[in-house]
Amino acid sequence: MPPDESALTRLPRHVAIIMDGNGRWAEARGLQRNRGHLAGVESVKEIVRSVQDLGMEYLTLFAFSSENWNRPDSEVAELMRLLEVYLDENLVEAQERGVRLRVMGQLDRLPVSTQSSVDRAVEATRDNPNGELIFALSYGGRGEIVDAARRLMRAAEAGTLDPESLDEKTFGAHLYLPDVPDPDLLVRTGDECRISNFLLWQVAYAEIHTTSVMWPDFRREHLEAAIEDYRSRERRFGMTSAQVETGGGAGRR
Numbered sequence: 001m002p003p004d005e006s007a008l009t010r011l012p013r014h015v016a017i018i019m020d021g022n023g024r025w026a027e028a029r030g031l032q033r034n035r036g037h038l039a040g041v042e043s044v045k046e047i048v049r050s051v052q053d054l055g056m057e058y059l060t061l062f063a064f065s066s067e068n069w070n071r072p073d074s075e076v077a078e079l080m081r082l083l084e085v086y087l088d089e090n091l092v093e094a095q096e097r098g099v100r101l102r103v104m105g106q107l108d109r110l111p112v113s114t115q116s117s118v119d120r121a122v123e124a125t126r127d128n129p130n131g132e133l134i135f136a137l138s139y140g141g142r143g144e145i146v147d148a149a150r151r152l153m154r155a156a157e158a159g160t161l162d163p164e165s166l167d168e169k170t171f172g173a174h175l176y177l178p179d180v181p182d183p184d185l186l187v188r189t190g191d192e193c194r195i196s197n198f199l200l201w202q203v204a205y206a207e208i209h210t211t212s213v214m215w216p217d218f219r220r221e222h223l224e225a226a227i228e229d230y231r232s233r234e235r236r237f238g239m240t241s242a243q244v245e246t247g248g249g250a251g252r253r
């Protein structure tokens with residue numbers, strides 16, 4: 001989805017976060033990795049509130065990647081448990097704040113109990129109007145693109161899609177959450193500078209902010225620093241600076 005006018009103003013409309021560094025945070029304290037994930041949940045709570053309080057509409061959190069299935073069974077089980085507890089315990093607050101909870105990913109791979117918590121939260125908050133909190137779960141950007149391609153091929157086979165008419169808009173409409181605008185700002189914690197298969201299609205024009213802060217230490221002040229960084233960037237979307245200044249650009253996307 002092309003960036004709209006709000007993406008050119010100074011507050012990002014959609015922030016996406018790669019929450020990295022839980023394991024290292026724990027190991028640096030002589031703790032088990034799972035203690036880092038537990039501490040990371042507190043950061044999730046604070047950042048979810050802060051994003052809404054600061055006036056941003058969408059927050060996407062990379063909570064569990066397709067590749068995370070390869071972690072030790074005990075760590076996968078703990079991450080699923082933490083997610084279930086988070087969803088169950090924070091549903092009341094989501095309702096009070098009017099936040100809509102959504103998920104994206106290959107959800108059929110999740111344990112049945114996690115799917116139940118997800119379904120309950122998604123269903124209960126479906127009509128909430130005050131912003132969206134999206135968990136990328138069992139998610140990989142390449143997998144999402146392959147899933148979209150599969151749907152498009154089926155449509156072509158069924159004769160409802162002419163391959164010649166395929167364009168970026170039609171392709172984008174077959175991704176997991178086509179109504180969600182692309183992230184304006186992508187934050188990665190944990191002192192790494194990689195996309196790690198997150199929202200590959202959607203981050204085409206996102207500003208990227210990385211920080212050495214480990215996710216369990218990430219607080220509102222760090223989010224505000226990321227927004228400050230975002231504000232200092234000039235988003236040109238392939239145009240020249242002069243075109244941006246005059247709001248021009250014939251084929252502006």
Ligand code: FPP
Pocket residue numbers: 019020021022023024025037038040041044061062063064068079082083086135190215
């Ligand atoms: C990366 O840290 C983080 C994850 C794999 C998952 C993020 C999970 C949470 C913040 C807790 C549960 C989530 C929710 C939404 C309640 P890492 O383990 O890769 O850290 P490392 O690079 O230091 O090893």
